[in-house]
Each structure stands twice: as structure tokens, then as C-alpha cells.
Amino acid sequence: MLSIIVCIKQVPDTQKAVFDPKTGAIDRKSTDNIMNPDDLHALEMALSIRDRYGARVTAITMGPPQADDVLSEAYALGADECVLVSDPRFAGSDSLITTRVLSRAILRLGAFDLVITGCEAIDGNTAHVGYQLSEFLSMPLITQIHEFMIDGNHAIIERLYGHEYQKIRVSLPLLLSMGKNSNRVRIPRLVDIKECGEKPISLMTLNDIGGEPGEYGAAGSPTVVIKTEIFSHTRGRAVLEGGIEEKVDAIVHMLKKQNILRF
Numbered sequence: 001m002l003s004i005i006v007c008i009k010q011v012p013d014t015q016k017a018v019f020d021p022k023t024g025a026i027d028r029k030s031t032d033n034i035m036n037p038d039d040l041h042a043l044e045m046a047l048s049i050r051d052r053y054g055a056r057v058t059a060i061t062m063g064p065p066q067a068d069d070v071l072s073e074a075y076a077l078g079a080d081e082c083v084l085v086s087d088p089r090f091a092g093s094d095s096l097i098t099t100r101v102l103s104r105a106i107l108r109l110g111a112f113d114l115v116i117t118g119c120e121a122i123d124g125n126t127a128h129v130g131y132q133l134s135e136f137l138s139m140p141l142i143t144q145i146h147e148f149m150i151d152g153n154h155a156i157i158e159r160l161y162g163h164e165y166q167k168i169r170v171s172l173p174l175l176l177s178m179g180k181n182s183n184r185v186r187i188p189r190l191v192d193i194k195e196c197g198e199k200p201i202s203l204m205t206l207n208d209i210g211g212e213p214g215e216y217g218a219a220g221s222p223t224v225v226i227k228t229e230i231f232s233h234t235r236g237r238a239v240l241e242g243g244i245e246e247k248v249d250a251i252v253h254m255l256k257k258q259n260i261l262r263f
């Protein structure tokens, strides 16, 4: 049976979030935590592969203890097993160290055929973790997936390639990165929502994944955020004088100056 690991992240609902204008940080109390939208598509991909070929689907998240909410949601949607990777010594981890934690935790879970991530998290927005995981786990990463099939120990994948579809054959194990338009996410059944809170969530800490405390959290993270700033769009207002030809010339000139019109 295939073993599929899905990386899901709990994120603040940035659509509803209020930002502190001074620090640029999200006021976490102003919004709910949700499953990162791309990760719903990653989980859907895993569940649809299980529906077709049979598989065990494990959802994994790194985060604070309350991140177990997204794992309960993963159970409601149909995950077979859920793992929370959490330790106060992971706090302050940048995307590189998040990947280090996730890759070590994934390797502790045993043999796997597929790891599936979302493309990008809506709070960090780096889109680093999928690419970095493929390096850390030494396996190919396929993005922009349109069709997916299993053929023995290979996957046959049709992927969007510019304006074309590219069909590729690639050996397992494999990492897939899923975006918003890749599939249609299923709706959990009421009975599964009711029961999901009672299902067991395994906990992994630093002691379980190994390594030294200095390799994790803020201490291990090479990224230093110098400043976070909210940018705002302001409308420029211009009144053009002269006849129609002069006005058109002036508009073309302005658009070229701002690189909106090139030729």
C-alpha cells in the first residue's frame, strides 16, 4: 500500500486579519486560524490517490500545540493518521529550519512513496518549504500538476508547462506541490466532523526527531527580518490639458515612464 505524507500548516486567516501598522505584524487575536488553503488541495490530492490506488495518508504539521486543530480538520476530511511536531525549542524557526524539522520528522515516520505540500503558505508566503524539502529528502519535486497516475513504482504526471501540457514519468518516492487550481476540495461529512476531535494525534518533539537545540528555532535560523512594512496603494490623479492628440501622447508617455507600456 502507498504511504503518503501531507504537510499542512495552520495559518491566520489573512483575509480577515488586522495588521499592526507600526510593526506590520498580524494581530493574531483579530482573526481565526485556518488550514493553509493550498494545503487543503495537497490533502485532497492524497485522498484522491488513496481512493484510486489505496494508500495510508498521514498529515503532519509543525507548530504550537494549538496547531492540532488543523490536524483534526485533516481527520475530518479523511486522513488516516495525524502528527503534530511541536517543541518550544522550534519557536522562531525560519523557512530553512522549518524544513529541517519537517524533513527529520518525516524520515522518522518510516518509508513513504509521496510527500505532498501546498505551493505557498498565506502568512509566510515564501514558497520555500516544498523546494527545500525536496533537497533535504533528496527526491524530485513536481509542481503544476494537472493529471496524476501511479504505474508500478513510477508516477505518470501531466503538468502545466507554460501554455502546454507536459507528460512525464518519474520514479517514486516523489514530492508534489499543489496549488489552488489543481483540484476540487471535498466537503467533510457531518459524522466525520463530529468524530475528528476524538482521534489520536501523535506528538513529536525535538527529542524524537534528534539533533541539537542550536540547530533549531531562532538560534539555527539564518534569516533575519530587518523590517516588515505594509505597503499601500495610492491613486495618482492627473488632469491633462490640450487637445485629444496631446492628451493621448501624454497618457502614452506616462504609461511608458511607469513601465506599463513598453513600446
Ligand code: FAD
Pocket: 007, 008, 009, 010, 036, 038, 039, 042, 060, 061, 062, 063, 090, 091, 092, 093, 094, 095, 096, 098, 099, 102, 116, 117, 118, 119, 120, 121, 122, 123, 124, 125, 126, 127, 128, 129, 130, 221, 223, 224, 225
Ligand atoms: P511556504 O514555504 O510558503 O509553504 C509551502 C508549503 O510548505 C505549505 O503549503 C505547507 O504544505 C508546507 N509548510 C510550510 N510550513 C509548514 C509547517 N509549519 N508545517 C507543515 N507544513 C508546512 N513561524 C511560526 O509559526 N513561529 C515562529 O516562531 C516563527 N518564527 C520565525 C522567525 C523568522 C526569523 C522567520 C523568517 C520566520 C518565522 N516564522 C515563524 C515563520 C516560519 O518560518 C514560516 O512560516 C515557515 O518557515 C514556512 O514558511 P512559509 O510560511 O513561507 O511557507
